[in-house]
Amino acid sequence: MRTTVRQAGRATAHLLVAAAMAFGMYLFITVLLITAVGTLAVIGAWLLPETVLLVRRIAGAKRRLTTAWTGREIPEAYRSIDGPLTERLRTAVRDPGTRTDLRWMLAYYGYGALIVLALPLWPLGLVVDGVGCGLLHRRAVVLPWIERLADLEARWSTALLRPSPRALLAARVEQLTATRADAVAAHGAELRRIERDLHDGAQARLVSLSMRIGLAKRAYDRDPDAARKLLDDAQEQAEEALAELRDVVRGIHPPILSDRGLTGAVRALAAGWGSPRSGEPERGGGLRVTVDVDGLADEGPRAPAAVEAAGYFVVAEALTNVAKHSGSPTAAVRLVRTMRGLRVVVGDEGRGGVDESAGSGLLGVRRRVAALDGTVRVSSPAGGPTMIEVELPCVW
Structure with missing residues (x-):
């Protein structure tokens, strides 16, 4: 009763x-x-x-x-x-x-x-x-x-x-139109970033490398020591240009994704945050990151390359935000294989209060995820904690 x-x-x-x-x-x-x-x-x-x-x-x-x-x-x-x-x-x-x-x-x-x-x-x-x-x-x-x-x-x-079915269809068409526009905008921004990185970075270093090699050739007969110094500088320029080219390639599709899959790539990314890197103080080295994986076997079926790249980008961008803005010494990453696709969750115990309009990088995350018909949920009350949860649909 x-x-x-x-x-x-x-x-x-x-x-x-x-x-x-x-x-x-x-x-x-x-x-x-x-x-x-x-x-x-x-x-x-x-x-x-x-x-x-x-x-x-x-x-x-x-x-x-x-x-x-x-x-x-x-x-x-x-x-x-x-x-x-x-x-x-x-x-x-x-x-x-x-x-x-x-x-x-x-x-x-x-x-x-x-x-x-x-x-x-x-x-x-x-x-x-x-x-x-x-x-x-x-x-x-x-x-x-x-x-x-x-x-x-x-x-x-x-x-x-x-x-009605007609209303659902109209709403779906409008959503896909907006998603396509965001994807085109994100693609254009990515192309401009790659062009800028190549022009201002690797291309400039390669021009300097060519000039130093030319000077070394002219000085080789009359001043071998000066020529050797110029060749040493040229070698350094070549190594720096190669490093910047690797960074550009990594921004397009990280090679580690092809080699190790999403799980291995995210674990390597998390390990990279564990210790400071010389010459990169802005990276905020020393952030302790834990990675929890559920249902993703190293040797099992993998998500499509676009989904893995989006998941990796979400983790990388979220960890960068944690190091720069949250003040939290730790972060937690969770990768879950679901019946409908891949879930990526990144959380921290920092100060919270994420403002997506202040250049936190979440707009890029939303655009990249929306291009795959995924969803992004952000929970970040003032005082923390902050959690970013991304759902990426795919067929395993």
């Missing part, structure tokens, strides 16, 4: 919120009328997209309420309302999600009233003290009925708020 009462309590809370929302919807009719009149009068046309955005927020709140009761998420599928007014108006009117929300809103005016009328049955089921078997029996009947009413309300809301 306690379980029944507890469930009935949850159902009552759900129905009370639903009833309050239904009451608010009746008040919202005024907003809809003002928007309709303003749009027809043209002068208030700007109200239409703003009202549609408000309706989306109301429908979103109802989706979350229904999801909390049923445990099944109701997806959203909307087109972005932005740009000039004409474009905003066109999107607000043509978006299938708008029609879905308005259909739910109109239906809610009807079955929301039924919820309000049914709520008085709940106190009736709680009267049990010394009245006899009649009310006890009535209580046993009324309590499950309240729960069934909540189930019915949730089913109606789910059916009405679920996006």
Whole structure:
């Protein structure tokens, strides 16, 4: 009986919120009328997209309420309302999600009233003290009925708020368009970085190397010692140019990924953070990094090369952020093979408060992951800790 009462309590809370929302919807009719009149009068046309955005927020709140009761998420599928007014108006009117929300809103005016009328049955089921078997029996009947009413309300809301296949397709097309634009932008930025690194680094050193070899050839007969000194300098220039070329190649696709796979490459990367490197004080050597691997065997099937490269880039960028900004002496990396792909998690116990707009490198991470249809979640409250979790879909 306690379980029944507890469930009935949850159902009552759900129905009370639903009833309050239904009451608010009746008040919202005024907003809809003002928007309709303003749009027809043209002068208030700007109200239409703003009202549609408000309706989306109301429908979103109802989706979350229904999801909390049923445990099944109701997806959203909307087109972005932005740009000039004409474009905003066109999107607000043509978006299938708008029609879905308005259909739910109109239906809610009807079955929301039924919820309000049914709520008085709940106190009736709680009267049990010394009245006899009649009310006890009535209580046993009324309590499950309240729960069934909540189930019915949730089913109606789910059916009405679920996006149509056309809306889901339109939202998916818009998402892929944005993802493609980000991928193109990221690719262009990467090409510019490679060009800049080659021009300012390796190319400049190779030009200097050529000049020193030419000077050494001229001085070889009349001043062998000077020629030898120039050749020594040229050798140093060649080694530095080779090192910079390796860095450029490593930025495109780290060779260690091909040799050792993602697990070995990440472990080598983590070990590299364990001790300072001469000439690289900005790298923040001394960061202790632990690597935990779940389901990725060294000899087992590997993820596609693009997924491994993205995972490696995520770890490298996250560890750089930890060393530069977090103040944490330790970091933890976790690689997990899932049924849908690869999960990469990087966490630290630093100061937190990550600001993605302040050049933390997370924009590049998001673009690279979005190009593979993956997701990025960042949790970094002020005071820490910080956790970056990336999901990269792939077929093993």
